[in-house]
Amino acid sequence: MNFNIAVIPGDGIGPEVIMETIQVLEKVGKIFNHKFAFTEVLAGGCAIDAQGEILPEETLDVCKESDAVLLGALGGPKWDNLPGEKRPEKALLTLRKALGLYANIRPAIMYNELKDACPLKPEIIGDGIDICVVRELTGGIYFGEKGRKNGKMGEEAYDVKQYSEVEVERIAKTAFEIARKRNSRVTSVDKANVLESSRLWRSVVEKVAKDYPDVYLNHMYVDNAAMQLVRDPGQFDVILTTNMFGDILSDEASMITGSIGMLPSASLGEDNKGMYEPIHGSAPDIAGQDKANPIATILSAAMMLRYSFDLEEEAAAIEKAISEVLKNNYRTGDIMSKDMKLVGTKEMGKLILEQIGG
Numbered sequence: 484m485n486f487n488i489a490v491i492p493g494d495g496i497g498p499e500v501i502m503e504t505i506q507v508l509e510k511v512g513k514i515f516n517h518k519f520a521f522t523e524v525l526a527g528g529c530a531i532d533a534q535g536e537i538l539p540e541e542t543l544d545v546c547k548e549s550d551a552v553l554l555g556a557l558g559g560p561k562w563d564n565l566p567g568e569k570r571p572e573k574a575l576l577t578l579r580k581a582l583g584l585y586a587n588i589r590p591a592i593m594y595n596e597l598k599d600a601c602p603l604k605p606e607i608i609g610d611g612i613d614i615c616v617v618r619e620l621t622g623g624i625y626f627g628e629k630g631r632k633n634g635k636m637g638e639e640a641y642d643v644k645q646y647s648e649v650e651v652e653r654i655a656k657t658a659f660e661i662a663r664k665r666n667s668r669v670t671s672v673d674k675a676n677v678l679e680s681s682r683l684w685r686s687v688v689e690k691v692a693k694d695y696p697d698v699y700l701n702h703m704y705v706d707n708a709a710m711q712l713v714r715d716p717g718q719f720d721v722i723l724t725t726n727m728f729g730d731i732l733s734d735e736a737s738m739i740t741g742s743i744g745m746l747p748s749a750s751l752g753e754d755n756k757g758m759y760e761p762i763h764g765s766a767p768d769i770a771g772q773d774k775a776n777p778i779a780t781i782l783s784a785a786m787m788l789r790y791s792f793d794l795e796e797e798a799a800a801i802e803k804a805i806s807e808v809l810k811n812n813y814r815t816g817d818i819m820s821k822d823m824k825l826v827g828t829k830e831m832g833k834l835i836l837e838q839i840g841g
């Protein structure tokens with residue numbers, strides 16, 4: 484099959500990790516007989532330097548026309564003090580909005596080989612951690628009405644948290660579909676004891692659940708969920724939640740797995756269109772030194788194969804190759820521990836390519 488992929492390498496370590504990822508995709512294409520066509524475009528600090536804009540029109544057009552977008556990382560100290568409209572976060576928000584990406588999927592997987600990097604006690608980790616946070620991405624308090632006014636006690640500020648049935652229904656469906664491909668459990672996280680928007684959330688999730696009798700659903704208040712994640716992470720399979728709760732819980736879930744250099748993410752919209760990126764930033768402290776861990780970006784590409792292109796076997800082949808490389812004790816600096824073999828970005832990419840075979 485043929486697929487068009489828009490590639491945004493971005494800044495800092497972005498181009499380094501993207502280069503390894505493209506090689507992996509090319510190899511997978513060769514072995515499984517697919518053609519991936521890559522169109523490289525600019526966004527972030529490098530786009531400001533080249534064209535004066537954080538997200539040039541051409542980039543947006545190419546992303547809209549492609550089947551999926553693969554992104555490295557945007558930003559860095561050189562551009563950190565620019566006004567809000569020119570900050571890298573703005574480019575990401577604009578891209579998500581323009582592509583209609585309403586579902587953010589962040590798996591937090593702890594590999595057995597990296598147990599040492601987990602800040603939790605071994606008896607809490609148990610057989611390992613494998614959680615997938617499904618976060619609503621284009622609604623809720625981050626996009627609600629906001630403003631300031633003079634109140635009885637002086638200046639006041641407000642941010643409105645608002646959800647429509649349609650918004651909740653589509654993200655709930657995404658979560659249930661993903662649960663079906665995993666361990667068939669969804670925990671919907673809200674604050675229905677206090678918030679009206681959460682009560683609507685809960686009732687819509689229950690309605691959607693009726694179409695998925697094979698998936699077990701439970702509800703949890705967000706304060707309890709934050710606690711349960713560090714008390715007994717093994718109880719979670721898919722966590723379904725709102726934009727702001729998901730922002731916080733997905734960071735917490737990532738943290739307990741140990742390394743930022745290992746974690747991928749996907750943002751999905753209608754008809755499987757998606758943007759795939761590692762959760763880490765541009766890591767300016769190690770950029771250009773062949774030290775970055777490319778695994779988070781390579782795993783993001785595996786998610787792209789699974790969720791946008793429906794190529795499960797190909798995605799699994801990448802994930803298995805990464806597991807094998809870790810089993811063989813190869814590590815980049817961020818996941819290095821005693822008696823392991825230290826490798827750089829390029830070597831790590833090459834080892835993964837070798838494991839994929841072909």
Ligand code: NAD
Pocket residue numbers: 496555556557558559560563571575743744760762763764765766767768769774775776777779817
């Ligand atoms: P960061 O994720 O770039 O780095 C945090 C720490 O983790 C650093 O010590 C870095 O060396 C390390 N690290 C990150 N990724 C790594 C990898 N793949 N391999 C090995 N080590 C890795 O976060 P930060 O330092 O807060 O931000 C740096 C810049 O990135 C800022 O300009 C920020 O705005 C931008 N940023 C961009 C994105 C994005 O594009 N999605 C996300 C977060 C931050």
